Amino acid sequence: xxxxxxxxxxxxxxxxxxxxxxxxxxxxxxxxxxxxxxxxxxxxxxxxxxxxxxxxxxxxxxxxxxxxxxxxxxxxxxxxxxxxxxxxxxxxxxxxxxxxxxxxxxxxxxxxx
Numbered sequence: 174x175x176x177x178x179x180x181x182x183x184x185x186x187x188x189x190x191x192x193x194x195x196x197x198x199x200x201x202x203x204x205x206x207x208x209x210x211x212x213x214x215x216x217x218x219x220x221x222x223x224x225x226x227x228x229x230x231x232x233x234x235x236x237x238x239x240x241x242x243x244x245x246x247x248x249x250x251x252x253x254x255x256x257x258x259x260x261x262x263x264x265x266x267x268x269x270x271x272x273x274x275x276x277x278x279x280x281x282x283x284x285x286x
Contacts, residue, residue, distance in 0.1 A: 185226035186213045189257045192265040193217060212244040214257065219283070221245040221252045226259040233258045238273055253279060 186202050193200035199216040214222030223241035227233035241254030253276050258269040
């Protein structure tokens, strides 16, 4: 049986996927591959998503962004990392989609092209 933390993580990944699907975004969860992980949520091009359902927001942001950058680069050099962070006591729509400022600059440049 999976640990409580693993179960919470899987539930959050599924909730994010389902929310994005309900908005016409072809999101999908991908199988975990350990050290060669490529993120939790795909099909959200040009992004690769990492989902975090942690008790501490600061840790979720720090670890999520660090992992998302590495994982997005494994998918494609131009993939953009985003972290979907669960907010305690809130629904999926109220979670955070977070990127660092360097990624924001890349998104903004692509939108202006």
